[in-house]
Amino acid sequence: RKEVEQDPGPFNVPEGATVAFNCTYSNSASQSFFWYRQDCRKEPKLLMSVYSSGNEDGRFTAQLNRASQYISLLIRDSKLSDSATYLCVVRGFSGTYKYIFGTGTRLKVLA
Amino acid sequence: GAVVSQHPSWVICKSGTSVKIECRSLDFQATTMFWYRQFPKQSLMLMATSNEGSKATYEQGVEKDKFLINHASLTLSTLTVTSAHPEDSSFYICSASSRSRASGGATDTQYFGPGTRLTVL
Numbered sequence: 001r002k003e004v005e006q007d008p009g010p011f012n013v014p015e016g017a018t019v020a021f022n023c024t025y026s027n028s029a030s031q032s033f034f035w036y037r038q039d040c041r042k043e044p045k046l047l048m049s050v051y052s053s054g055n056e057d058g059r060f061t062a063q064l065n066r067a068s069q070y071i072s073l074l075i076r077d078s079k080l081s082d083s084a085t086y087l088c089v090v091r092g093f094s095g096t097y098k099y100i101f102g103t104g105t106r107l108k109v110l111a
Numbered sequence: 112g113a114v115v116s117q118h119p120s121w122v123i124c125k126s127g128t129s130v131k132i133e134c135r136s137l138d139f140q141a142t143t144m145f146w147y148r149q150f151p152k153q154s155l156m157l158m159a160t161s162n163e164g165s166k167a168t169y170e171q172g173v174e175k176d177k178f179l180i181n182h183a184s185l186t187l188s189t190l191t192v193t194s195a196h197p198e199d200s201s202f203y204i205c206s207a208s209s210r211s212r213a214s215g216g217a218t219d220t221q222y223f224g225p226g227t228r229l230t231v232l
Contacts, residue, residue, distance in 0.1 A: 043223040103154040
Protein backbone atom coordinates (compact mmCIF):
# COMPACT_ATOMS: atom_id res chain seq x y z
CA ARG A 1 0.00 0.00 0.00
CA LYS A 2 1.34 3.44 -0.89
CA GLU A 3 1.98 5.83 1.96
CA VAL A 4 -0.08 8.54 0.32
CA GLU A 5 -2.79 7.64 -2.16
CA GLN A 6 -4.75 9.81 -4.52
CA ASP A 7 -7.11 9.16 -7.39
CA PRO A 8 -5.05 10.17 -10.43
CA GLY A 9 -8.09 11.39 -12.36
CA PRO A 10 -8.40 13.23 -14.63
CA PHE A 11 -11.39 15.06 -13.26
CA ASN A 12 -13.02 16.95 -16.12
CA VAL A 13 -15.43 19.58 -14.84
CA PRO A 14 -17.17 22.59 -16.39
CA GLU A 15 -16.31 26.11 -15.35
CA GLY A 16 -18.17 27.10 -12.21
CA ALA A 17 -18.46 23.55 -10.90
CA THR A 18 -17.48 22.41 -7.43
CA VAL A 19 -14.98 19.58 -7.29
CA ALA A 20 -13.52 17.64 -4.39
CA PHE A 21 -10.38 15.52 -4.10
CA ASN A 22 -9.54 13.05 -1.37
CA CYS A 23 -6.23 11.71 -0.25
CA THR A 24 -5.52 8.91 2.22
CA TYR A 25 -2.34 8.31 4.17
CA SER A 26 -1.15 5.18 5.90
CA ASN A 27 1.10 6.48 8.70
CA SER A 28 -1.02 7.47 11.67
CA ALA A 29 1.97 9.33 13.14
CA SER A 30 1.98 11.83 10.27
CA GLN A 31 2.15 15.35 11.57
CA SER A 32 1.59 17.93 8.87
CA PHE A 33 -0.45 17.95 5.73
CA PHE A 34 -0.41 20.09 2.63
CA TRP A 35 -1.95 20.51 -0.79
CA TYR A 36 0.38 21.56 -3.57
CA ARG A 37 -0.48 22.47 -7.12
CA GLN A 38 1.75 21.45 -10.02
CA ASP A 39 1.37 22.73 -13.55
CA CYS A 40 2.74 20.74 -16.45
CA ARG A 41 6.55 20.67 -16.49
CA LYS A 42 6.73 23.09 -13.54
CA GLU A 43 7.65 22.78 -9.88
CA PRO A 44 4.97 22.22 -7.21
CA LYS A 45 3.63 25.33 -5.53
CA LEU A 46 2.08 25.37 -2.08
CA LEU A 47 -1.67 25.79 -2.27
CA MET A 48 -2.48 25.46 1.41
CA SER A 49 -1.60 23.72 4.61
CA VAL A 50 -4.26 21.50 6.14
CA TYR A 51 -5.19 21.81 9.80
CA SER A 52 -7.30 19.64 12.04
CA SER A 53 -9.83 22.45 12.37
CA GLY A 54 -10.12 22.74 8.60
CA ASN A 55 -9.19 25.84 6.72
CA GLU A 56 -10.45 27.92 3.86
CA ASP A 57 -8.69 30.22 1.42
CA GLY A 58 -11.06 31.87 -1.00
CA ARG A 59 -12.58 29.18 -3.20
CA PHE A 60 -10.43 26.44 -1.65
CA THR A 61 -11.31 24.50 1.49
CA ALA A 62 -9.13 21.81 3.04
CA GLN A 63 -10.16 19.30 5.68
CA LEU A 64 -8.25 16.76 7.72
CA ASN A 65 -9.80 13.67 9.26
CA ARG A 66 -7.18 12.07 11.49
CA ALA A 67 -9.42 9.22 12.62
CA SER A 68 -9.97 8.05 9.05
CA GLN A 69 -6.56 9.27 7.87
CA TYR A 70 -7.73 11.27 4.94
CA ILE A 71 -7.40 14.81 3.66
CA SER A 72 -9.73 16.56 1.29
CA LEU A 73 -9.60 19.59 -0.96
CA LEU A 74 -12.74 21.32 -2.19
CA ILE A 75 -12.64 23.82 -5.03
CA ARG A 76 -15.74 25.96 -5.55
CA ASP A 77 -16.62 27.93 -8.67
CA SER A 78 -13.86 26.29 -10.73
CA LYS A 79 -11.90 28.48 -13.12
CA LEU A 80 -10.05 27.47 -16.26
CA SER A 81 -6.86 28.49 -14.48
CA ASP A 82 -7.49 25.85 -11.82
CA SER A 83 -6.53 23.16 -14.34
CA ALA A 84 -3.45 21.48 -12.89
CA THR A 85 -2.33 18.46 -10.91
CA TYR A 86 -3.05 18.66 -7.19
CA LEU A 87 -0.56 16.91 -4.95
CA CYS A 88 -1.35 15.70 -1.48
CA VAL A 89 1.70 15.90 0.77
CA VAL A 90 2.14 14.34 4.19
CA ARG A 91 4.97 15.07 6.59
CA GLY A 92 5.97 12.61 9.24
CA PHE A 93 8.93 11.48 11.23
CA SER A 94 10.69 8.14 10.82
CA GLY A 95 14.22 8.77 11.96
CA THR A 96 14.14 12.04 10.08
CA TYR A 97 11.40 14.36 8.91
CA LYS A 98 10.12 13.36 5.51
CA TYR A 99 7.61 14.72 3.08
CA ILE A 100 5.75 12.06 1.16
CA PHE A 101 3.98 13.05 -2.04
CA GLY A 102 0.93 11.46 -3.56
CA THR A 103 0.95 10.86 -7.29
CA GLY A 104 -1.40 13.76 -7.78
CA THR A 105 -4.91 14.25 -9.10
CA ARG A 106 -5.29 15.88 -12.49
CA LEU A 107 -8.02 18.47 -12.85
CA LYS A 108 -9.21 19.85 -16.16
CA VAL A 109 -11.70 22.69 -16.06
CA LEU A 110 -13.55 22.96 -19.33
CA ALA A 111 -15.03 26.09 -20.89
CA GLY B 112 6.26 33.28 -0.09
CA ALA B 113 9.88 32.29 0.11
CA VAL B 114 11.91 32.13 -3.10
CA VAL B 115 14.11 29.23 -4.14
CA SER B 116 16.15 29.33 -7.29
CA GLN B 117 17.67 26.46 -9.20
CA HIS B 118 20.34 26.51 -11.86
CA PRO B 119 20.50 25.45 -14.60
CA SER B 120 16.85 25.14 -15.62
CA TRP B 121 17.71 22.57 -18.23
CA VAL B 122 20.81 20.70 -19.34
CA ILE B 123 21.64 18.22 -22.08
CA CYS B 124 24.80 16.22 -21.68
CA LYS B 125 26.60 13.20 -23.06
CA SER B 126 26.57 9.89 -21.27
CA GLY B 127 29.45 9.61 -18.82
CA THR B 128 29.73 13.28 -17.97
CA SER B 129 28.92 14.88 -14.61
CA VAL B 130 26.29 17.53 -14.12
CA LYS B 131 26.06 19.95 -11.19
CA ILE B 132 22.76 21.51 -10.15
CA GLU B 133 22.59 24.40 -7.70
CA CYS B 134 19.73 25.19 -5.36
CA ARG B 135 19.59 28.53 -3.53
CA SER B 136 17.19 30.00 -1.01
CA LEU B 137 17.14 33.67 -1.93
CA ASP B 138 15.38 35.40 0.93
CA PHE B 139 15.59 33.04 3.86
CA GLN B 140 18.01 30.69 5.53
CA ALA B 141 17.30 27.04 4.95
CA THR B 142 18.88 24.63 7.39
CA THR B 143 17.39 21.76 5.43
CA MET B 144 17.11 21.28 1.70
CA PHE B 145 15.58 18.36 -0.11
CA TRP B 146 16.33 16.88 -3.52
CA TYR B 147 13.61 15.17 -5.51
CA ARG B 148 13.39 13.47 -8.85
CA GLN B 149 10.26 13.27 -10.94
CA PHE B 150 9.82 11.01 -13.96
CA PRO B 151 7.03 11.75 -16.47
CA LYS B 152 3.53 11.22 -15.06
CA GLN B 153 4.93 10.12 -11.73
CA SER B 154 5.09 11.74 -8.34
CA LEU B 155 8.05 13.44 -6.80
CA MET B 156 10.41 10.94 -5.24
CA LEU B 157 12.63 12.14 -2.43
CA MET B 158 16.27 11.36 -3.16
CA ALA B 159 18.00 12.89 -0.17
CA THR B 160 17.71 15.33 2.69
CA SER B 161 20.52 17.81 3.00
CA ASN B 162 21.38 19.59 6.25
CA GLU B 163 23.79 22.49 6.29
CA GLY B 164 27.23 21.46 7.45
CA SER B 165 26.56 17.74 7.65
CA LYS B 166 26.32 14.76 5.35
CA ALA B 167 23.16 14.24 3.36
CA THR B 168 20.72 11.49 4.26
CA TYR B 169 19.91 9.41 1.21
CA GLU B 170 16.71 7.49 0.60
CA GLN B 171 16.83 3.78 0.08
CA GLY B 172 17.88 2.90 -3.45
CA VAL B 173 19.61 6.21 -4.14
CA GLU B 174 23.35 5.81 -4.71
CA LYS B 175 25.25 8.34 -2.63
CA ASP B 176 28.37 7.98 -4.77
CA LYS B 177 26.42 8.75 -7.90
CA PHE B 178 24.38 11.66 -6.57
CA LEU B 179 26.77 13.85 -4.60
CA ILE B 180 25.14 16.44 -2.38
CA ASN B 181 26.90 19.36 -0.77
CA HIS B 182 25.18 21.84 1.55
CA ALA B 183 27.97 24.28 2.27
CA SER B 184 25.90 27.22 3.49
CA LEU B 185 22.43 28.07 4.75
CA THR B 186 21.43 29.27 1.30
CA LEU B 187 23.10 26.85 -1.10
CA SER B 188 22.94 23.14 -1.77
CA THR B 189 24.34 21.39 -4.83
CA LEU B 190 23.55 18.04 -6.43
CA THR B 191 26.11 16.51 -8.75
CA VAL B 192 25.02 13.65 -10.97
CA THR B 193 28.25 11.81 -11.65
CA SER B 194 28.81 9.71 -14.77
CA ALA B 195 25.30 10.42 -15.96
CA HIS B 196 23.49 7.83 -18.06
CA PRO B 197 20.30 8.10 -20.14
CA GLU B 198 18.26 6.52 -17.33
CA ASP B 199 19.23 9.50 -15.14
CA SER B 200 17.26 11.78 -17.46
CA SER B 201 14.59 13.30 -15.29
CA PHE B 202 13.23 16.45 -13.70
CA TYR B 203 15.29 17.24 -10.61
CA ILE B 204 13.68 19.57 -8.09
CA CYS B 205 15.08 20.96 -4.88
CA SER B 206 13.16 22.43 -2.02
CA ALA B 207 14.08 24.38 1.06
CA SER B 208 12.32 24.22 4.34
CA SER B 209 11.14 27.37 6.10
CA ARG B 210 9.70 27.18 9.57
CA SER B 211 6.62 29.29 10.25
CA ARG B 212 4.00 29.59 12.92
CA ALA B 213 0.49 28.57 11.99
CA SER B 214 -2.72 27.46 13.58
CA GLY B 215 -2.02 24.51 15.84
CA GLY B 216 1.68 25.19 16.26
CA ALA B 217 4.84 25.58 14.25
CA THR B 218 4.92 23.91 10.87
CA ASP B 219 7.61 23.45 8.25
CA THR B 220 6.69 24.53 4.77
CA GLN B 221 8.66 23.49 1.75
CA TYR B 222 9.30 25.90 -1.07
CA PHE B 223 10.38 24.42 -4.35
CA GLY B 224 12.88 25.57 -6.89
CA PRO B 225 11.75 25.71 -10.52
CA GLY B 226 13.44 22.40 -11.29
CA THR B 227 16.18 21.26 -13.64
CA ARG B 228 15.34 19.13 -16.62
CA LEU B 229 18.25 16.79 -17.31
CA THR B 230 18.56 14.95 -20.59
CA VAL B 231 21.43 12.51 -20.97
CA LEU B 232 22.15 11.43 -24.53
